[in-house]
Amino acid sequence: MASEEIPERPKADAPAEDGPAEPSKKAQKKAEKEAAKAALKARKQAERNEAEAKKIAEDAATDVSKENYGDLPMVGSEPHEASGHTRIPLLEVSQHVDKDAVVFRCVVETARSQSAKLAFLNLRQGLESIQAVVAASDTLSKQMVKFAASVPPQSMVLVHGLVKKPFEPINSATIKDFEIHIQKLYTVSRAEIPLPMQVEDAERALPGEGDVPGQEEEPKAEDGRPLVTLNTRLNNRVIDLRAKINHAIFRIKGGVVQLFQEYLSQQGFTLIHTPKLLGAATEGGSNVFEVKYFDKSGFLAQSPQLYKQMLVAARFERVMEVGPVFRAENSNTARHLTEFTGLDLEMAFEEDYHEVMDVLEGLMLFIFKGLRERYARETELVRNTYNVEEFKLPEAGKVPRIPFVEGIRLLREATGEELSEYEDLSTPMEKLLGKLVLEKYNTDFYVLDQFPLSVRPFYTMPSPHDPKLSNSYDFFMRGQEICSGAQRIHNADFLTQRMRAMDPPVDPESPGMRDYVAAFRYGCPPHGGGGFGLERIVSFWLGLPNIRLSSLFPRDPGRILP
Known part of the structure; x- marks a missing residue:
């Protein structure tokens, strides 16, 4: 009588060939901890976003200047309505000292925050430049001061303001005996930053007669700043020509x-x-x-x-x-x-x-x-x-x-x-x-x-x-x-x-x-x-x-x- 073949039993701890291995308890606890941590972080971020949005809404509700600053719609994108404002060249500001507000379009050369309640802008029009002051008051909000200080250099802005005589001449502007106290400030065309080169670098003399296109190494000036070469200037000529x-x-x-x-x-x-x-x-x-x-x-x-x-x-x-x-x-x-x-x-x-x-x-x-x-x-x-x-x-x-x-x-x-x-x-x-x-x-x-x-x-x-x-x-x-x-x-x-x-x-x-x-x-x-x-x-x-x-x-x- 033939002997009967008995099949080999699998080992008790051997995993099944087709099913995945069950995760260890240690790895499972670690995953649960990370998930809880991420959920807590998300909840806190949502709470911060909610608080910030609430604050923005509250600030906007109490912003006395909310209609007096901001980004204007792109010119031509909306039906035109005449403003009725006569815009003046900066050369004529001396004719408007302590009179009604003047209106003009210009370029922001620099914008800096002095404090939460005070900002200074240097505004340019052609060869002329003038200092502008944005100061918080009962009629001008801190939000507007913050906005003014954040306008990127080379942006075009529309300014409404009063012409005043400063306490002392302003050496950083070509118009030294007058300044603008801004009442309204709108960006007409916001500049992207960073610029490929700085306009102020184009105001400086070239390194020398030997600076011909093809020179790549930028020499240093006496003050240690790099002198922008002619080649760099010509490659970014629109920015260069603004000088x-x-x-x-x-x-x-x-x-x-x-x-x-x-x-x-x-x-x-x-x-x-x-x-x-x-x-x-x-x-x-x-x-x-x-x-x-x-x-x-x-x-x-x-x-x-x-x-x-x-x-x-x-x-x-x-x-x-x-x-x-x-x-x-x-x-x-x-x-x-x-x-x-x-x-x-x-x-x-x-x-x-x-x-x-x-x-x-x-x-x-x-x-x-x-x-x-x-x-x-x-x-x-x-x-x-x-x-x-x-x-x-x-x-x-x-x-x-x-x-x-x-x-x-x-x-x-x-x-x-x-x-x-x-x-x-x-x-x-x-x-x-x-x-x-x-x-x-x-x-x-x-x-x-x-x-x-x-x-x-x-x-x-x-x-x-x-x-x-x-x-x-x-x-x-x-x-x-x-x-x-x-x-x-x-x-x-x-x-x-x-x-x-x-x-x-x-x-x-x-x-x-x-x-x-x-x-x-x-x-x-x-x-x-x-x-x-x-x-x-x-x-x-x-x-x-x-x-x-x-x-x-x-x-x-x-x-x-x-």
């Missing part, structure tokens, strides 16, 4: 354009606007920007030169233009841009090209005088930041006109170097010559006349005194060129001859030249002119260390944004 010093620079820049047009209009010049998209590179193909123009190539204009001359031939005998100029030059220096604003003029003259120079000199002296009279405050603000000396001017009619060969002689005597009378000046030599002229003539503004023909464009008239020289000139400020000009060739046959003699030759029958040369075949008066770089005039007048500071959104070989 008062930048507002001053661009007011001056606009002033130069206004004075330029004002003077030339009085001299009978017509304002023109020439094309900036060209079908062919006109003054050389190596430093022009090529663009796609539908199914063909186009080019950005290097200057309005050829069109100015064509207009003179068209009987517009005095023309001026303010417009963009594009130069595809890979020059990463403190005084070069790939896009700048050109101030150009061209005019017919009667007997001699120095008649054109007379107009150019008169123009620049008019601009300098206008800047001194109309923009003295802005000029002082910028020059004081950079510790720049006053720009020395000659008397009218006494602008030094130095022949180029005489300039070379001065440099030879100063340096002992053998410099050629038929080669252009380097930038260091230009600056040195500026110092020599300042010592000899006591002026930062002068002209070099009769430049070597080999360094001037094909349309320049050769000199009758020396065939290697030309009837051309450059204008200088603080030893740096701001304008290049000349008498132009107005005879088509001679112009064609000069074009073919260039190295490399210029083809008078090419698409970019054919119409230009033809313009002089139908009778054209002798003429000349010049082109100024607006940013250079501004930079050298103010003594700025880098030309990019005089361009709102500068373009150079490494920068095409923002």
Whole structure:
């Protein structure tokens, strides 16, 4: 008889294969304790939230100023209802001392709490700033004081307040003899914080002329604070441009354009606007920007030169233009841009090209005088930041006109170097010559006349005194060129001859030249002119260390944004 197989019994303490192990009593107690602790914490937080909400509700119920402060709805998001308030500029606050409340919109530069019942704000509008006081009273709540102190810097606010005279002048504001006692304060546009850079850092001078885009390491000032580099400023240009010093620079820049047009209009010049998209590179193909123009190539204009001359031939005998100029030059220096604003003029003259120079000199002296009279405050603000000396001017009619060969002689005597009378000046030599002229003539503004023909464009008239020289000139400020000009060739046959003699030759029958040369075949008066770089005039007048500071959104070989 076969033996019966008895199955093996599982061990008593072995866990079931499919079911989870039961938690130990110790772990269970720990979980229960943590759950109770979390529940207690949640209950206490709910009680605090309830108490805080109750306090806020009670404060709101007793807040005598609850209608007089807060964030306004976004302008345009609700139907407009006229407030009936006349808003004043800060410059007019002196007319409202101890009178009815004034209303104005401004920017909060700083907001600080002195105590639960007192806060101070520094408010700015353009170049003006004023101190404002928010003080708790029977009619102004502590909640409003707290709100005022918490407004983020650079926020735009609407202010209602009384103009008062402080006990002593307020040195932290441009308006020192008055302050605003705020009655109502509303945020119009609240600034996000933190800012990518501080506006006050943009009020300080750049580290130096060598600070060009690409510098990443931020040097330290004498007080130990980092000096924000030009690269950082240009990367955050909207914040940077909020600085008062930048507002001053661009007011001056606009002033130069206004004075330029004002003077030339009085001299009978017509304002023109020439094309900036060209079908062919006109003054050389190596430093022009090529663009796609539908199914063909186009080019950005290097200057309005050829069109100015064509207009003179068209009987517009005095023309001026303010417009963009594009130069595809890979020059990463403190005084070069790939896009700048050109101030150009061209005019017919009667007997001699120095008649054109007379107009150019008169123009620049008019601009300098206008800047001194109309923009003295802005000029002082910028020059004081950079510790720049006053720009020395000659008397009218006494602008030094130095022949180029005489300039070379001065440099030879100063340096002992053998410099050629038929080669252009380097930038260091230009600056040195500026110092020599300042010592000899006591002026930062002068002209070099009769430049070597080999360094001037094909349309320049050769000199009758020396065939290697030309009837051309450059204008200088603080030893740096701001304008290049000349008498132009107005005879088509001679112009064609000069074009073919260039190295490399210029083809008078090419698409970019054919119409230009033809313009002089139908009778054209002798003429000349010049082109100024607006940013250079501004930079050298103010003594700025880098030309990019005089361009709102500068373009150079490494920068095409923002």
